[in-house]
Amino acid sequence: MRETFRLSMAYLHTWLGLVVGFVLMTIFFFGSLSVFDREIDRWSVPETRVQAAPFPSFDKSVLPYIASVKPDPESVEHTAGEVIGALPPPDKLKPGDVTAYTNHRDPILRMYVAYDVPNKPRDPNLDHVHVYGYASVDPVTGKRLPDEVQERLAIGTGFFFPLHFMLHLEWMELGYWIVGFAGMVMLAALVSGVVMHRKIFRELFTFRPGRARLRSTLDLHNMTGVMALPFLFVITVSGLLIFAYLYLPSPTSLMRPLATAQQDAEAASTGLPVDPSGRPGQLASVDAMMAAAKARWAAQGVPGEIGTVSLIHIGDADAYVSISRDNVDRVANPETLHFKGTTGALLYEDPPASGIESVYGFFYGLHFQFFRHWTLRWLLFAGGLAGCACIATGFLFFVAKRKAKHAAAGVPGARIAEAFAVASVTGMLVATGAMLLGNRLLPTDLPGHTGWQEAIFWLSWVAALLHAGLRSRFGPGATAAEGLSPAWREQAWLVSGLAAAAAIANWITTGDHIVKTVGDGYWPVAGLDLVLLATSAASGYAAIRLGARLRSARAVRVAERAAGQEPAHV
Amino acid sequence: MSDGVLTSFAFLAALAGMAAFALANPDHWRQLFGAKPQGQSVRAACRLGGAALLGISFLFCALADPVLMAILVWPMLIGLAGAGVAAFLTLHARGRAGPGGRTNAGR
Amino acid sequence: MALAEGEHAVMDSARVRAKPVLVASRFGAAIVGGYLFTYGFAALATLAGFGAGLPWSEAQTLAWMLGALVYLGALLWGFVPRSTVRAWAVLAGGGAAMGMAAWALSRWAM
Numbered sequence: 182m183r184e185t186f187r188l189s190m191a192y193l194h195t196w197l198g199l200v201v202g203f204v205l206m207t208i209f210f211f212g213s214l215s216v217f218d219r220e221i222d223r224w225s226v227p228e229t230r231v232q233a234a235p236f237p238s239f240d241k242s243v244l245p246y247i248a249s250v251k252p253d254p255e256s257v258e259h260t261a262g263e264v265i266g267a268l269p270p271p272d273k274l275k276p277g278d279v280t281a282y283t284n285h286r287d288p289i290l291r292m293y294v295a296y297d298v299p300n301k302p303r304d305p306n307l308d309h310v311h312v313y314g315y316a317s318v319d320p321v322t323g324k325r326l327p328d329e330v331q332e333r334l335a336i337g338t339g340f341f342f343p344l345h346f347m348l349h350l351e352w353m354e355l356g357y358w359i360v361g362f363a364g365m366v367m368l369a370a371l372v373s374g375v376v377m378h379r380k381i382f383r384e385l386f387t388f389r390p391g392r393a394r395l396r397s398t399l400d401l402h403n404m405t406g407v408m409a410l411p412f413l414f415v416i417t418v419s420g421l422l423i424f425a426y427l428y429l430p431s432p433t434s435l436m437r438p439l440a441t442a443q444q445d446a447e448a449a450s451t452g453l454p455v456d457p458s459g460r461p462g463q464l465a466s467v468d469a470m471m472a473a474a475k476a477r478w479a480a481q482g483v484p485g486e487i488g489t490v491s492l493i494h495i496g497d498a499d500a501y502v503s504i505s506r507d508n509v510d511r512v513a514n515p516e517t518l519h520f521k522g523t524t525g526a527l528l529y530e531d532p533p534a535s536g537i538e539s540v541y542g543f544f545y546g547l548h549f550q551f552f553r554h555w556t557l558r559w560l561l562f563a564g565g566l567a568g569c570a571c572i573a574t575g576f577l578f579f580v581a582k583r584k585a586k587h588a589a590a591g592v593p594g595a596r597i598a599e600a601f602a603v604a605s606v607t608g609m610l611v612a613t614g615a616m617l618l619g620n621r622l623l624p625t626d627l628p629g630h631t632g633w634q635e636a637i638f639w640l641s642w643v644a645a646l647l648h649a650g651l652r653s654r655f656g657p658g659a660t661a662a663e664g665l666s667p668a669w670r671e672q673a674w675l676v677s678g679l680a681a682a683a684a685i686a687n688w689i690t691t692g693d694h695i696v697k698t699v700g701d702g703y704w705p706v707a708g709l710d711l712v713l714l715a716t717s718a719a720s721g722y723a724a725i726r727l728g729a730r731l732r733s734a735r736a737v738r739v740a741e742r743a744a745g746q747e748p749a750h751v
Numbered sequence: 752m753s754d755g756v757l758t759s760f761a762f763l764a765a766l767a768g769m770a771a772f773a774l775a776n777p778d779h780w781r782q783l784f785g786a787k788p789q790g791q792s793v794r795a796a797c798r799l800g801g802a803a804l805l806g807i808s809f810l811f812c813a814l815a816d817p818v819l820m821a822i823l824v825w826p827m828l829i830g831l832a833g834a835g836v837a838a839f840l841t842l843h844a845r846g847r848a849g850p851g852g853r854t855n856a857g858r
Numbered sequence: 859m860a861l862a863e864g865e866h867a868v869m870d871s872a873r874v875r876a877k878p879v880l881v882a883s884r885f886g887a888a889i890v891g892g893y894l895f896t897y898g899f900a901a902l903a904t905l906a907g908f909g910a911g912l913p914w915s916e917a918q919t920l921a922w923m924l925g926a927l928v929y930l931g932a933l934l935w936g937f938v939p940r941s942t943v944r945a946w947a948v949l950a951g952g953g954a955a956m957g958m959a960a961w962a963l964s965r966w967a968m
Contacts, residue, residue, distance in 0.1 A: 189937040193888070362889070368930045386773045386837040391845060408833045411826040418926050425922035431897045432904035432918045435957055436964035439905075443914035512819045537916045541923060547823055554820060556758055560827035567830070 190373035197366045198575055199598065204348070204363040206572050206605040211345035212420075213565030214337070214613070216550065216558055219286040220705035221337030225620045227691045228330045230706060233288040234320040236487040236507075239467040242323040243281045243292055247495065249325070250276070250294045250314040259351075260312045264300035274298070274312055277457075282489040283320055284507050285553050290318040305437075334631040336620060340638075341613075346420070354427065361428050364421045371414055374406055381407065395581050402574035405567045412564035413571070419548035422541065451529050453519055454499040462498030465525040473527070474504040474518045481516075488515060492522070501528055509553035513546030514539065569606075576602035599666050600649040607672035608645030610720070614679030615641040617713070621686035645672060664734055665727065673724035680717035684710045754815040758824070761811035765825075765832035768804030771797045773836050782844060805829060880942065888936025891949030896929040898956030905960050909967070 214221065223230050237243075252271040261268050268274075274296035283290040295311040302310050317326040334340060343349060350356030375381060385407060388400045406413070421428070433440040448455050471487050478485050488507030494500040500522030508515040517531040534542055550558065580602060583595040616638040623633055652668035687710060688694035695714070698707035773779045775797035777788035789797075808828065812821035900921045907917030936945045 186938060190934070193934070193937045196885075365926075365929055365933060368926075369933050372930065372934060383776065383778075386769075386776070386779060386833065386840055388837050388841045389844075390841060404834070404837060408830040408837075410830075412830060421926050422922060425925065429897060429900040429922055429925050431901040431957065431960070432921060435901040435961045436905065439908075439964040439968055440914065442968070443908070447913060447915055510817065510820075512823065535916055537912070537920050537923075541919045543819065544923075552820065554816065554824075556755075557820065557824050557827070560824065560831065563831065564827060567834075 187376055187379075190376040194370055194373040194377060195579065198370050198572075199579060201363045201366040202572050202576055203601055203605045204359060205367055206569055206609065207348065208345050208360060208363060209565050209568040209572065210609055211341045212416075213562050213569065215342040215345055216562045216565065217708065218337030218342045220708055221341065222335035222339070223288075223705040224687065224709045225336035225617070226330065226333045227693070228326065228333075229289050229317075229335075230691075230693070230703065231288045231319065231321065232703075233283070233285045236283055236471070236490070237290065237318070237320040237323050239281065239471060239490055242290070242318050242320070243279065243490070244464075244467070244492075246292065246316050246318065246325050247276055247279055247294060250292070250316045252296055252312045252314045256313040260298060260310055263304065263307075263310050264298060264302055266300050268298065268300060268312070271312070276314075276495050277311065278491060278493045279495060280489060280491040281318075284486075284488055284551070285509060288320070289326065290320045292316045292318065305434075329625075332631070333625065334620075334634055336616065336634070340616075340635065346424070357424060357427055361421060361424060364417050367417045368414065371406070371410060371417075374403075375410075378403060378407075395578065398574050398578045398581055402571055402578055405571040405574065409564050409567035409571070412561070413568050415544075416548060416561075416564070416568075419544040422544050423548060451519075453501055453529055454494065457494040457497040458499040460498040461496055462500055462523045464492070464496075464500060464522050467492065467502055470502050470520040470525050471504055473520070473525070474506075477518065477527075478506055478516060483516065485509075485516075494522070498523060508546070508551045511546070512552060513542035573602065573606050576605070596653040596666075597650075600646065600653050600668070603649035603666060603668045603672060604642065604646035607669060607676055607720075608642055608649065610676040610716070611645045611672055611679060612638045612642035614676055614683055614713075614716075617683040618679055618686055621683065621690045648672070664731070667731070670724050670727040670731065673720045673727060677717045677721035677724060680713045680720065684713040684717070752814075757811050757815035758828075761808045761815065761825070762828050762832065764804050764808035764811060765828045766835060768801045768808060769829065769832045769836045771801030771804060773840065775801065779840055782840065883942045884937065884945070887942055887945035887949060888933050891946050891953070892929055892932030892936055894953035895932045895949040895956075896925050896953070898953035898958075898960070899928050900925045901960035902956040905964055905967075 252274055254271075257268065257271055276294045277297040278295040279292055280295075281290055281292040292315070294314045294316075296314065298310055298312055302308075315331065317331045318324065319326060346360055347354070347356035348359060350359065378384075381403075384400070384403065386404075388397065388404055390397045390400075467490065471490065475485070475487065483506070486507040486509075487504060489503075489505040491503040492500060493503065502520045502522055503517055504520070505517045506515045514534045518527060519529040519531075520526065521528045546552070550561065576598065580595050580599040584599070587593070587595040616634055619634050619637040623630060627633060648671070649666065649668040652671070653666050684695070687706070693703070693706050693710075695707060695710050698704075698710065774783070774789075775794045777794075780789050781787075809821065809825050812825045812828070815821070816824060900918075903921035903924060904914070904918045907920050908914050910917075912920065932949055936949060939945050939948075
């Protein structure tokens with residue numbers, strides 16, 4: 182029974198891994214980049230390359246700007262699809278709440294205004310929906326950034342980050358579901374991989390690059406999987422738990438009367454007004470509330486900075502202000518205080534998290550990584566890349582195992598898998614490098630600047646896939662029954678060039694070159710440039726080694742054919 | 752001691768601990784120390800020492816950071832240390848085999 | 859053999875191909891059946907936690923956390939029984955049963 186259980190696990194590991202592996206590569210690669218998403222934002226919008234500063238005055242730097250914020254057109258479009266009936270015109274929407282935050286990684290203070298929407302939502306699980314508008318404020322000058330700068334694509338938080346949790350597939354939230362399924366398959370692959378791996382402890386440190394490629398590929402696959410196993414399992418589970426409300430709505434959808442009654446009771450128990458009273462009210466000084474919050478935390482033995490401030494029910498007599506501590510020294514559950522808007526008195530203090538809330542909060546926090554701990558941040562980044570290496574070597578093993586057999590049988594399976602493998606490894610790097618380069622080279626006053634950058638990304642990726650597909654069939658060395666497709670080497674060169682070009686383009690277009698940014702200690706930009714240059718070097722080295730291996734393999738084949746022998750299996 | 756120094760010590764302890772676990776494996780022992788594999792008691796001592804060193808590594812992590820953060824840093828350091836030990840064993844084996852030679856690292 | 863007659867633990871085989879319908883059914887049982895099982899579980903577990911004295915939101919959070927492991931178990935187990943029909947029955951059937959129980963009990967409790 183043991184042996185057949187292992188075989189079942191091997192079966193599902195191989196086939197689920199193959200089908201979903203490409204999605205998982207995307208999630209893990211762009212998830213790894215998302216660890217540094219805000220730093221990538223600094224790089225892609227040079228006007229935001231400022232030093233972080235403490236939370237500025239809310240009364241002077243946030244409140245006055247609420248009136249000047251307009252509903253974001255994309256948000257209007259998105260919400261229009263979520264409600265019954267037509268939305269009121271954007272300029273008639275009233276601001277309901279405003280939230281503002283800044284921290285050591287978000288030097289530009291972001292504020293988002295939630296506009297009340299009178300329409301009923303289509304989804305019965307939702308109470309009401311909002312339309313959102315955004316503004317960015319320089320915390321040092323206290324002035325709003327020009328709209329033109331605000332509308333620029335922040336490639337980290339605005340593109341790579343959402344790509345990793347919903348693949349930019351909004352329709353019917355399909356992207357969220359595909360990512361969720363891929364995440365569960367990842368967990369299944371980790372467990373089944375351990376079950377399959379008979380000599381997991383014996384071979385814990387084993388990597389034999391001198392042996393046949395099949396063996397050494399499998400060694401590397403096993404090693405990256407096992408060394409990063411705790412990380413891979415926990416980061417995947419935590420990601421899934423963040424969207425648990427979406428994947429498992431059954432407690433509400435199957436038990437709606439009980440669920441809504443309980444949710445309403447829990448909201449009422451805090452004493453915070455869920456709905457505005459409808460009567461106008463004068464707001465007291467929010468800065469005074471912020472000072473009171475900091476004093477209270479200091480008195481409780483957890484002194485800290487302000488992280489987030491929310492004003493709920495703007496202009497209403499029942500308005501209240503929620504202030505959260507900037508959670509730089511913890512994984513989860515920041516302290517939050519709620520003050521009455523008209524008087525500044527403390528209304529409610531969030532109680533300490535219960536056992537269950539602490540566990541969930543821990544998973545949430547280790548995935549979102551709000552803490553200031555650069556060593557841990559880099560370690561998690563390395564873990565994500567190890568996940569990519571594990572998945573990629575899994576593909577390579579699958580392909581290498583079957584390539585010769587499939588070629589002999591005239592079956593295209595292995596070649597197709599290899600083309601997709603190329604697209605999901607080097608192809609993904611090509612798309613990323615091309616997008617960053619495009620970000621630097623495209624003129625910022627180009628209409629649709631954001632759309633052009635995104636188009637460059639997607640089109641480069643498709644082109645890489647097409648190139649890989651064509652090269653698996655055509656060109657010198659293409660249809661070799663053994664060995665790697667020439668697309669690997671060619672795309673490795675392309676990645677090398679694009680990564681270096683992006684770093685150089687940053688220098689030319691902004692004047693921020695490596696020596697300057699390292700010297701100034703402006704690590705968000707220095708870090709990305711260094712990673713780009715390291716990627717360029719590593720990719721170039723890989724291309725050189727692949728070329729050398731190709732030449733020696735060809736020489737061996739020529740010699741053997743000349744001697745009238747069968748070509749040896751690599 | 753600064754947090755950076757403490758974390759470095761944590762990493763060194765993890766490295767030593769993973770090296771000890773590697774030495775508990777007869778193949779790796781033979782690779783580094785010659786033909787005769789170690790006896791059972793030496794193997795057990797290696798595993799015990801390895802576990803102790805990993806424990807010391809956690810203590811250093813907990814000194815550098817709040818415990819809940821240490822719980823995140825520690826397994827990552829162990830993974831990195833394990834990769835480092837594996838890299839050392841691989842390069843050592845290749846060095847012995849000479850350029851282009853087939854190695855017998857592992858089996 | 860853990861898999862039924864028409865299927866093989868295919869590591870790599872050009873010899874006998876499993877009938878596509880049976881393979882699809884096996885994956886369906888594990889993936890879809892497993893999801894239905896977890897969907898029902900999350901509701902019933904929330905109700906159970908609430909009944910045991912937890913606040914509703916905490917009972918729900920606990921059910922979600924357990925649900926991740928439950929789906930993982932269901933997904934893996936779906937490949938184990940000899941008969942695909944059995945996998946479907948246990949997973950989809952179990953999920954439906956748990957879901958209906960939660961639906962009924964919650965209304966009775968109110």
